[in-house]
Amino acid sequence: MEEELNLYQELYKDYSDIKSPIGAVRYLSEPLINKLNHQISHQHQIVNEGNSVLDRVISSFEFGQGSFKILIWSQMHGNESTTTKAVYDLIYYFLSSKFKNSDEADLLNHLRIKIIPVLNPDGSFAWTRTNANQVDLNRDAKDQSQPETKLLMRIIDDFKPDFCFNMHDQRSIFEAEESQAAQLSFLSASYRKDRSLNETRLKSMHVINSMHQVLQKFIPEQIGRYDDAFNINCFGDNLHARALPTVLVEAGHTGNDYAREKTRKLCFIGLIRALIELKDFQTSENSDIYYHSIPENSKNYTDLLIKNYSVSETETLDISIRYREILSEKSTLIFEPYIDQIGNLDHIFGHQTMDAELEDIQINSEKIELQAIVKSLTINANVFVVKFEI
Ligand SMILES: [Zn+2]
Known part of the structure; x- marks a missing residue:
């Protein structure tokens, strides 16, 4: 061997x-x-x-x-x-x-x-x-x-x-x-x-x-x-x-x-x-x-996990963001981020994880609701576009 x-x-x-x-x-x-x-x-x-x-x-x-x-x-x-x-x-x-x-x-x-x-x-x-x-x-x-x-x-x-x-x-x-x-x-x-x-x-x-x-x-x-x-x-x-x-x-x-x-x-x-x-x-x-x-798979992952996000004055929740793959006219795939889950997501892991208790994070989308497209994230006053293309 x-x-x-x-x-x-x-x-x-x-x-x-x-x-x-x-x-x-x-x-x-x-x-x-x-x-x-x-x-x-x-x-x-x-x-x-x-x-x-x-x-x-x-x-x-x-x-x-x-x-x-x-x-x-x-x-x-x-x-x-x-x-x-x-x-x-x-x-x-x-x-x-x-x-x-x-x-x-x-x-x-x-x-x-x-x-x-x-x-x-x-x-x-x-x-x-x-x-x-x-x-x-x-x-x-x-x-x-x-x-x-x-x-x-x-x-x-x-x-x-x-x-x-x-x-x-x-x-x-x-x-x-x-x-x-x-x-x-x-x-x-x-x-x-x-x-x-x-x-x-x-x-x-x-x-x-x-x-x-x-x-x-x-x-x-x-x-x-x-x-x-x-x-x-x-x-x-x-x-x-x-x-x-x-x-x-x-x-x-x-x-x-x-x-x-x-x-x-x-x-x-x-x-x-x-x-x-x-x-x-x-x-x-x-x-x-x-x-x-060999461990059996479980559906416990997401692309981007934002912990402890302030959804109102009094309430913080976790937000799971996933990518939708869209074929572009240039024969590339656009990975478009959208909100997939909102709640207490302690059982979920992110390929990338951020904590809104540790950093000032703002999700820029029309509304914080399921399926909403995430245009960008503002992290400590810097704007990051999450969408990308391969
Ligand atoms: Zn298949």
């Missing part, structure tokens, strides 16, 4: 040389994705898997000649791009062949990996969770009412993967452990209502545990586990019900990393770890015990 850990430390250290040429952005525009695919096409075959509602091409890339087959898809929720950046990093890494050790070099001899970087291109370019028919594709696994979900199920039937990765972003509201924000979360979904264990769930748990063991060296206490309430309409649950192990990865948020670049790097390293584990896959007993020791 120690020698192996060196590998991940090296990947972490050399990541800027490894990663794909996507910059520190959240919104991945259509020209950017087309440019990447075009660049890759000089070296590697792109498969046109089919089309979205608005007739956009959904592409995949395949690597390796092994017998164990892995399917990875990202951005089935259009406004969740961090893992798309990470899977493009993986694609560029495979193309570069600049592997650090024999374990990695051996990956493509043992595995056959199909990657779909953007499953929901219409949602991705419009920056919406849903597809162009306003359907949440991760609630459409059973009905398969949409071209994108039909396409994914068709790929699963044809390619017959042994293992899947369902890659997402989570909102910035999640706490992992002891007041720490969840930078990453995982789920081995239930396969039926009673949430009982079976071999398929244990396989997913085993791979999650292997990723967790490495990643927690970089981000101790910042990895969470998602609630495993069963929903047959979600892909993870549905595929587990069909005995196909599927790991849900949720790229999260900490600190001021709104471009989620640190998370992207950790997702890439986590994927390498998972692939090495799957190279000679053997499950261990007690995978569930380790898995359940």
Whole structure:
């Protein structure tokens, strides 16, 4: 394990040389994705898997000649791009062949990996969770009412993967452990209502545990586990019900990393770890015990927390401010602050926290009420615009 850990430390250290040429952005525009695919096409075959509602091409890339087959898809929720950046990093890494050790070099001899970087291109370019028919594709696994979900199920039937990765972003509201924000979360979904264990769930748990063991060296206490309430309409649950192990990865948020670049790097390293584990896959007993020791996520975080704010002469309350992401005409995202909660918020932590008892703070908005847009903050007579653009 120690020698192996060196590998991940090296990947972490050399990541800027490894990663794909996507910059520190959240919104991945259509020209950017087309440019990447075009660049890759000089070296590697792109498969046109089919089309979205608005007739956009959904592409995949395949690597390796092994017998164990892995399917990875990202951005089935259009406004969740961090893992798309990470899977493009993986694609560029495979193309570069600049592997650090024999374990990695051996990956493509043992595995056959199909990657779909953007499953929901219409949602991705419009920056919406849903597809162009306003359907949440991760609630459409059973009905398969949409071209994108039909396409994914068709790929699963044809390619017959042994293992899947369902890659997402989570909102910035999640706490992992002891007041720490969840930078990453995982789920081995239930396969039926009673949430009982079976071999398929244990396989997913085993791979999650292997990723967790490495990643927690970089981000101790910042990895969470998602609630495993069963929903047959979600892909993870549905595929587990069909005995196909599927790991849900949720790229999260900490600190001021709104471009989620640190998370992207950790997702890439986590994927390498998972692939090495799957190279000679053997499950261990007690995978569930380790898995359940990962803390379950709770919705205890906000972007900006202002404590003890004077809402009247006699009353002070805490104010939680969150960001709404708005796609601009310049293909950037505007993070617009709005008031999300008002009250006694002792149980809430802020990615940024200020105390109005210690500093003179004024929230500049039409009214101090829920959903009100925050134009700026005045702190000790200086005005700070909280809105920003990435
Ligand atoms: Zn999602």
